[in-house]
Amino acid sequence: MANADGQKTPVGFWASASDRHSIAEDIQGIAAGSMLAALGVTMLASAELLIGGTAGLGFLLRYSTGLSFGLVFFSLNLPFYWLAYRRLGLAFTVKTFSAVAFTSVLTEVLPAFITFETLHPVVAALFGGLLIGTGMLALFRHRASLGGFGILALYLQERAGWRAGFVQLALDLLVLALSFFVATPFVIVCSIVAAATLNLTLAINHRTDRYIVR
Known part of the structure; x- marks a missing residue:
């Protein structure tokens, strides 16, 4: 954002501008978004539910192999950072x-x-999906994501104008289809409810034309 002299308002660790977050605001936003998402994941895991995206793949591997969700989730996201950097x-x-x-x-x-x-x-x-969706919303508003399909969804929204929530919903349904191999029909239905709650939260609340702070 430019001031009256046509110069950009400086943004530092604490100082922010109307169109840009400060470093401190980014740290708080990313921490808060991650905490909300982690609590949502904890709720889903406690009920042995699944979700879409790389988190869903992490759940599938956790339930089928006993591997650590955190380690699997972190590892699955590694290939997506190149796309994030390039795009x-x-x-x-x-x-x-x-x-x-x-x-x-x-x-x-x-x-x-x-x-x-x-x-x-x-x-x-319902609550797990809402918490993860709200956490991702906070991350999106600070120019971050939870990686994986979120990177692709956010990229397509910015480049093609496709709503991130709907893009991620389509990708999540592909992951949930794999859950038929490890879960009961009731668990699958509840997992679909979680994915729908998450992505509707994003689709309804995240629009770049309404929230443009960087």
Whole structure:
């Protein structure tokens, strides 16, 4: 944003502008988004549900092999950083890497501090999907994502005008189709509810023409 003299308003660690976040705001936004997403993942895992995207692939591998979700989720996202760097820039890539790493760590740590004695799968689907979607919304607004399909969805929204939520929903349904090999029909239905809640949260609330801060 330019001031009255035509010069851009400086943005530093604390100072921000109307069209750009400060570094401190980015750190807070990425941390908050990652924390919300990790809590949502914890709820889904407690109810043994799945979700779409690389997180869904992480759940599939966790349930079928017993591997750590955090490690699998972090590893699955590695190939997408090149696309992020080439298409969306270094800043986006660094922020996304930080968000994925923090979320991966939190998903491993939270179960030691948070347990659910009673958690109905439908409740887990609705609240877990909403938490992950809200977390991703916070990350999107700070020019970051949870990697994987989120990078592709955000790229297509910016380049082709396709709504990120709907793009990710289509990709997520492909992942959920694989869940038929490891889950019961009821779990699959609840997982679809979680994916729909997540992506509708993004589709309704994330539009680049309404929120343009960088």
